[in-house]
Amino acid sequence: MKLKLTSLLLILSILLSACGNLTQFLPGDSVIVSIAYGSEKKEWLEPLTAEFNAAQNKTAEGKTIQIEITPIGSIESVRGIMDGSLQPTVWSPASSVYIPVANAEWRKTHGDDLVTGAPKDLVLSPVVIAMWRPMAQALGWPEKALGWQDVAELATSAEGWSAYGHPEWGKFQFGHTHPAYSNSGIVSIIAEAYAGAGKQRGLTEADLQDAATRDFMTAVEKSVIHYGTSTGFFAERMFERGPSYLSAAVLYENLIVAQESKRLSGQSSQIPVVAIYPKEGTFWSNHPYAVLNAPWVTEEQREAAGIFESYLLAAPQQLRALEYGFRPADPAIALSAPLDSQHGVDISQPKTVLEVPQAAVIEKIQTLWQQTKKPVDLVVVMDVSGSMRGDRITTARASLLEFVKKLDDRARLQIILSSSEVSTLTPLSELGEKRQQVLDSVSGIFELGDTRLYDATLTAYQELSANGNPEHIRAIVVLSDGEDTASAATLDEINAQIAQFSGEGGNAIKVFTIGFGDNADTEVLKSIAEPTGGKQYDSSPENIQKIYDEIATFF
Amino acid sequence: MYTPRMNWILLILYGMIALGVFVAALLLPPFRAVAYAPVRELLLPPPAPVTLNLLYSTEKEAWLSEVIPAFEQSGASINGHPIRVELEKMGSWEINAAVLDGTRKPVLISPASMLQIAALQDASTAQFGKSLVNPANDPACLPVVKTPLTLVAWKERADVLWGQQPGASLWLNVHDALVNPQGWAAYNHADWGYVKFGHTDPLKSNSGFMTILLMSYGYHGKTSGLSPADILSDADFQAWFLETEASIGQFEYSTGPLMEKMIAYGPSTYDFVAVYEATAIEQAENAVGRYGELRIYYPSPLLWSDHPFCALQADWVTPEQSQAAQIFIDYLLSQPAQQTALLKYGFRPADASIPLEQPGSPFDRYAANGFRADLSGLPEVEIPAGNVLNTLRDFWSRNVR
Secondary structure: OHHHHHHHHHHHHHHHHHOOOHHHHOOOOEEEEEEEEOHHHHHHHHHHHHHHHHOOOEOOOOOEEEEEEEEOOOOHHHHHHHHOOOOOOEEEOOOOOOHHHHHHHHHHHHOOOOOOOOOEEOEEEEEEEEEEHHHHHHOOOOOOOOOHHHHHHHHHOOOHHHHHOOHHHOOOOEEOOOOOOOHHHHHHHHHHHHHHHOOOOOOOHHHHHOHHHHHHHHHHHHOEOOOOOOHHHHHHHHHHHOOOOOOEEEEEHHHHHHHHHHHHOOOOOOOOEEEEOOOOOEOEEOOEEEEOOOOOOOHHHHHHHHHHHHHHHOHHHHHHHHHOOOEEOOOOOOOOOOOOHHHOOOOOOOOOEOOOOOHHHHHHHHHHHHHHOOOEEEEEEEEOOHHHOOHHHHHHHHHHHHHHHHOOOOOEEEEEEEOOOEEEEEEEEEHHHHHHHHHHHHHOOOOOOOOOHHHHHHHHHHHHHHHOOOOOEEEEEEEEOOOOOOOOOOHHHHHHHHHHOHHHHHHOOEEEEEEEOOOOOHHHHHHHHHHHOOOEEEEOOOOHHHHHHHHHOOO | OOOHHHHHHHHHHHHHHHHHHHHHHHHOHHHHOOOOHHHHHHHOOOOOOEEEEEEEEHHHHHHHHHHHHHHHHOOOEEOOEEEEEEEEEEOHHHHHHHHHOOOOOOOEEEOOOHHHHHHHHHHHHHHHOOOOOOOOOOOOEEEOEEEEEEEEEEHHHHHHHOOOOOOOOHHHHHHHHHHOOOHHHHHOOHHHOOOOEEOOOOOOOHHHHHHHHHHHHHHHOOOOOOOHHHHHOOHHHHHHHHHHHHOOOOOOOOHHHHHHHHHHHOOOOOOEEEEEHHHHHHHHHHHHHHOOOEEEEOOOOEOEEOOEEEEOOOOOOOHHHHHHHHHHHHHHOOHHHHHHHHHHHOOEEOOOOOOOOOOOOHHHHOHHHOOOOOOOOOOEOOOOOHHHHHHHHHHHHHHOO
């Protein structure tokens, strides 16, 4: 009996040792890799992430890899990483252009680079000026090479499109994203600075002090209808609203391919759009994949991030990038449809690139842009009715204060309060002269009485139409937490007023509406905002600050 | 007189001895091979392999990842212990640095050229009083495949710039094209911007270092006898050299990635780059799918990347590992591995009996792009002494980075 037991134990122990490491068969925990990425590759990256996660890929230790991706403006993400509010394992901005600036910033507090080694590119796409094909043809495209110089000439011409035989197209309306948030914004202003200085490489701080550079940037910026946080959003705006809204915008080649694919398959009824590769040179959007050299990144996350990188760079995933209009980073994949003239692009372009300036020069260009960008005339309408009491009025007030602090001195600001009465807290005038006074007044706002949303909005629209400078970006921000209860004006009157100015296209007054809390009438707010080219936001005390931040990127 | 109880004890004793012998037999590698396989695999872990840690430069990655599995599957072993190769890729100069500072203790190293072996011989003698490598008379330290440093351009642009040959002095021509403020406008192609050239970081990558070494020889019009004074005491040379380097926006860390970048981004980003002939061959087909044909130029004089494999003569290397290293190197020099290196990866075999121009050879396939099997007419530069190499590296490090 005893012998049998001993033999059984012996056999069992031999079998167990033969099985080797059993732990790999047991359910282990997972390792999470968070990725902050430039939103332009969303269409490609999202399905691939889902497929990778579903396949339950494992690290060498047998932990399941879970990838979490968050789209965020490439420049905006740098601020988040620096202040610690964003702690991704991997940072994949739209291009490498800003990496030296991020490294310089990181070194100040960490004594080392944030991005070390040489991150690999995931996909490529050149930065281009997207223009409606008939407009490009009017400028001589495709026989004539076009560039930043042509944009500047059009922008400064009093005649606008009339000078090119098309008075019906009105003024030249141009757009690029906000350089403090988005990669295409920063490369737009670097390219403008180069064109202004008449150079293609070796841009210096001295070049930026030159009057010619400053004048050139001011000229181009004059034709901008508004800025914005993401390139994808800009593209959407342009392709939804058509040539009356924007004549041209700085986008990536892949966004044009995507739009033309939609148009050719009948999903978009817009006229064709083409990519203009600036003749002076451009930049590549190369989507580097950088595992951060940050204290919050663990060794196993680094390993897992590497496995996901290899997956994205493998041939099947690279081939799919082609479908979305990217040029694959893998040189073994030939450039083919839809990268063709049918889809508005030309793979023999770009012919040349601009040299990426040093970090210090890029920072100086950002400062110069602040001085040369198109100023804003802004009216803020704030609902201070009784229903705003408590948490709501406190957070609304605090976020408005932060919003005002973000506006530059050249911004002209008016604030209208809406309750039982419509009153002006401060009239339309330059913020630089009255900043402290405005901040003090906003701090003293309290809630009282009814909601006169329509009256207040109509007043704002009429006063901005009368007093605003049409050469500036003109915008209204309306914050409301409930239905209109006491207005003399109606929604129809507001819509009629807006319709009256629709001929101004992209230069018309834009209305941004914020529905604050659950009782806000979001449908009404949407019907006011969207026809103007503005945007409606749903908000709560938790995210109101973020929404004000996003609206600020338009100017 | 045996009792039944004693019988039992003896039976158990014999049983244990038999089991012990059986297990011991299985454990001894020479016996393992003849043991009944299913039992062997079920009961016991495989015999410990002899591991060869190999630090190698990236250009050989594709070739090695094909031949190493074949080597391991060939059943190569030492006293029944199978030989395993553990690979780690690095820049050629980084290999030297890692060995010297002790962060890596490899059995074998394979930088891109004998330049690094010469430098390691000097540096390790200075540091340890004895060299870690002995290329002069060690059968386990010798070149395995070779490829020259070349200039590779987009054909469309090469035709405008140089045509068949860039004139008498390649490097003087390169400098002049790069620094011309008119850029391509000087060649009636203003739309191509300025002329853009790339080579790798000479502190990390061998091809970058070979480039600046050839540039220095080229400026001085020599093929031998480059001295520290040529680098440090000639202001005209320094100005010329630094102007060339200032035109380069970014120095990639390794040759393969530089070439891939040229192909992925196209002529907008690099008009031409300095890479190995084999690297160019690897991408010649891809180039056509992206932006067009390539055109290769052989500088005269030439400098070879000869990919030595050297077993280190270090105290962390066991005699078994040394023997295994020799077996591995012999395998790399065998006909099939050498043929693969030529036909699939564009390396010139160390085995001179293998013809370069044979059916399927890249020298046949890409002859129209300027690839030439026979380079015997071109002079070669002399590899300078370690102190000259270090002077050049230091000069670059102080003034360019």
